[in-house]
Amino acid sequence: AIAVAGPQVEDWLVQAVAGLPEQALVTGLHAGIDAGLLLVTHGVGADRYAFRHPLIGEVVYGGLLATERRRLHEACAQALVDHKGGTGSSAAGYWSELARHWQVAGDVEHALTAAVRAGTEAELAFAFETALARDEQALGMWDVVDDPRLLSGLDRLALLRRTCWAAHLAGSNDRAAILAQQAVAEADRAGDGRLTAVTRAELGYALWMAGEPDDSESAYRAAVAMMPPEPPSAEGARVLAG
Numbered sequence: 001a002i003a004v005a006g007p008q009v010e011d012w013l014v015q016a017v018a019g020l021p022e023q024a025l026v027t028g029l030h031a032g033i034d035a036g037l038l039l040v041t042h043g044v045g046a047d048r049y050a051f052r053h054p055l056i057g058e059v060v061y062g063g064l065l066a067t068e069r070r071r072l073h074e075a076c077a078q079a080l081v082d083h084k085g086g087t088g089s090s091a092a093g094y095w096s097e098l099a100r101h102w103q104v105a106g107d108v109e110h111a112l113t114a115a116v117r118a119g120t121e122a123e124l125a126f127a128f129e130t131a132l133a134r135d136e137q138a139l140g141m142w143d144v145v146d147d148p149r150l151l152s153g154l155d156r157l158a159l160l161r162r163t164c165w166a167a168h169l170a171g172s173n174d175r176a177a178i179l180a181q182q183a184v185a186e187a188d189r190a191g192d193g194r195l196t197a198v199t200r201a202e203l204g205y206a207l208w209m210a211g212e213p214d215d216s217e218s219a220y221r222a223a224v225a226m227m228p229p230e231p232p233s234a235e236g237a238r239v240l241a242g
Contacts, residue, residue, distance in 0.1 A: 002038070003060040004072040004101075008050045016079035017072055070105050077101035077110070092122040092130055099137060109151055112141045116152040116159070119166065128169035135163035157186040161199070164206060173209040180206035194235055197227035201239040 001017035002009050015025055029049065032038035037056055041048040051057040064072070077098055085094040095118035102111035115138040122131035142148045142156055149155050154162070160183040167176035180203040187199040200223035207216035223239045 001072060001075075002032075002049050002051065003057045003064070004069065005076045006050065006057050007054065008041070008048045011047045011049070012083070013076070013079055014049060016082075017075045019075070073101040074105035074107070077105060077107070086117075086121075092118055092125050092127055095121055096130060096134055099134060103137070103141070108141050108144050109146075112138055112145055112148060113151050115141070116154065119162070123162075123166060123169075128166055128171075132163065132166040132170045132172060132175075135159060135166055139163060157183060157190065157195070157199075160186055161202065164202065168206070168209060173206065173211075177203070177206040177210040177212070193226055193228055194233070197223045197239055198235050200226065201242045204242055 001014050005013050005017055014029070015022070018025055018028075020028065029038065029040075032049075033040055036052060039050050039052050041050075051060075061069075080094065080098055080101070085091075086098075095114050099111050099114035099118050102108075102114055115134045119131045119134040119138065122128070122134060138152065139156075139159060142159070145151060152159065160179055164176050164179035164183060167173070167179055180199070183199045184196070184203050187196045190196075200219050204216045204219035204223060207213075207219055220239075220242050223242070227236045227239045229236070
C-alpha cells in the first residue's frame with residue numbers, strides 16, 4: 001500500500017488502501033520500521049510513512065502483480081475521493097495523484113478528468129512544469145475515451161493551446177513549438193478562419209521563442225493573411241501585434 005501510494009503516505013491512506021484491521025495494520029507497520037525498511041514522521045493528528053530508501057519502494061512496487069497494482073491504485077483513488085481533498089494550496093498535488101492512480105487502475109475517464117483539473121490547479125499555483133505534465137497526460141488519453149470533450153470541459157484544440165502555453169511558462173520552448181504545430185493542424189480541421197489565424201500567430205511566437213526567427217515570421221505573415229479584416233476584433237489586434 002505504501003509503495004503504491006508513496007512517496008510519503010499519511011496513516012489514514014495506508015489504512016484505507018491496505019484494508020487491514022487496525023491491530024494487524026499497526027503490527028505490520030512496526031515490523032517495517034523495526035526492520036529498517038520504513039521511516040515514520042510524526043505530525044499533528046497524523047503520521048507519515050515512507051521507505052528508508054526509494055529503491056526499496058521500487059522493489060516492492062515491482063514485485064506486485066498487474067492485478068494487485070490495479071486494485072491498489074483504484075483503492076488509493078477512491079480513498080482520496082472519499083477524503084474530499086482538492087482545495088487550497090494542495091489542490092494541484094491532490095488532482096495529480098488522482099490522475100496517476102485512476103490511470104494505472106485502468107479508469108481512463110476519471111484519469112482524464114483529474115489530469116485536466118490538475119493542470120488547471122497547477123497553473124493557478126504557478127507550478128508550470130506540473131501543469132505541462134498533467135496537460136500532456138490528458139492529451140495522451142484524449143483518443144482513448146468516448147467523449148473527452150464532455151469529460152474535460154474542453155475541446156482538443158483548447159487543450160493543445162493551453163498545453164502549449166504551459167510549455168512556454170515551464171521554459172520548454174521546443175516542446176511548445178511542437179504543440180503549437182499540432183494546434184494549427186487541429187484548427188485547420190475545424191475550418192474557422194479566425195481561429196486558424198490565431199493559432200498560426202501562436203505558432204509564430206512559439207517558433208520565435210524556440211530560436212527559429214525565419215519560420216516565426218512566415219507563421220506570423222500567414223496569420224495576418226488569414227485573419228478576417230472585418231469586423232475588428234481583439235484576436236485580429238493580437239495577430240497584427242505579433
